[in-house]
Amino acid sequence: MLPSLFDKTTIPALQETLSFTEARHQVLAGNIANADTPDYQLRDLSVDTFQQRLKELLEGRAGRYEVESPGQLKNSEPGDDMRRVRESMKNIEFLDGSNVALEQQVTEVAKNQFLHNLSVAIMSSQFRLLQTAISERV
Amino acid sequence: MLRALDISTSGLVAQRIRLDAIAGNIANMNSLRNEKGEAKPYQERFVVFQPDEDLQSRDGAIGVKVSEVRTETVEPNYRYEPDNPLSVKEGRWKGYVAYPNIDMMSEFVDSLVATRAYEANLGVMEISKNLNEQSLRIIS
Numbered sequence: 001m002l003p004s005l006f007d008k009t010t011i012p013a014l015q016e017t018l019s020f021t022e023a024r025h026q027v028l029a030g031n032i033a034n035a036d037t038p039d040y041q042l043r044d045l046s047v048d049t050f051q052q053r054l055k056e057l058l059e060g061r062a063g064r065y066e067v068e069s070p071g072q073l074k075n076s077e078p079g080d081d082m083r084r085v086r087e088s089m090k091n092i093e094f095l096d097g098s099n100v101a102l103e104q105q106v107t108e109v110a111k112n113q114f115l116h117n118l119s120v121a122i123m124s125s126q127f128r129l130l131q132t133a134i135s136e137r138v
Numbered sequence: 139m140l141r142a143l144d145i146s147t148s149g150l151v152a153q154r155i156r157l158d159a160i161a162g163n164i165a166n167m168n169s170l171r172n173e174k175g176e177a178k179p180y181q182e183r184f185v186v187f188q189p190d191e192d193l194q195s196r197d198g199a200i201g202v203k204v205s206e207v208r209t210e211t212v213e214p215n216y217r218y219e220p221d222n223p224l225s226v227k228e229g230r231w232k233g234y235v236a237y238p239n240i241d242m243m244s245e246f247v248d249s250l251v252a253t254r255a256y257e258a259n260l261g262v263m264e265i266s267k268n269l270n271e272q273s274l275r276i277i278s
Contacts, residue, residue, distance in 0.1 A: 103151050103154070107143050107147040110263075110267060111143060114140070117274055121277050125277055125278065
């Protein structure tokens with residue numbers, strides 16, 4: 001009963017988004033930690049690719065929000081499209097062969113955090129709606 | 139809204155590179171040889187900015203990137219030091235040593251300007267983040 005209750009909402013999609021932002025946060029934290037590592041190349045998870053796949057997954061189920069195993073979208077193999085690093089991030093290469101610009105990484109963390117907060121906010125308002133329906137009072 | 143963050147970040151990166159160049163100019167104020175070891179005094183370097191088309195919003199707002207790092211070509215400062223092994227051996231400046239012609243005052247002023255510009259970009263980022271958070275409060 002409970003799964004079908006949640007499937008009527010956007011919670012599974014938000015769940016995917018949250019596990020993606022969490023995974024991306026770890027990758028970006030790794031970039032900042034390696035800011036002074038020689039020859040380190042930036043790593044990232046592409047938000048555009050993730051959102052494209054989420055869209056395909058959701059539309060493939062005839063308009064019903066249904067995700068097979070939670071967090072499946074964040075998993076990606078090396079060489080996967082989702083691991084693409086944005087071109088504009090590659091513009092500066094330092095003499096030690098690394099290409100980490102600290103400011104860009106911190107900005108990406110902030111943007112990722114915003115996406116995370118947005119998903120959490122929508123999710124909690126979904127739960128509030130359910131709560132209202134269950135308790136039959138506003 | 140998130141594009142504003144990217145644009146401000148490009149400003150941060152550009153100003154930091156400019157600050158690096160200024161630091162290099164002041165550090166090399168007394169460098170009598172160039173990086174190849176030849177007896178040519180250090181020449182001031184300055185960073186040239188240009189708008190970055192990769193960071194353009196649909197409405198025409200545009201980020202900044204470093205176009206090039208140029209090397210100044212000015213007459214060096216000649217000081218009379220005939221005993222110095224690097225002194226000029228013949229010609230008009232015989233016995234003089236060529237020192238880099240770097241004006242410390244303008245370097246310091248430039249570094250102040252770069253620092254203020256960096257801070258200004260940080261300020262804009264803070265405002266953009268606040269805007270984002272305010273928008274979030276609509277639904278929560």
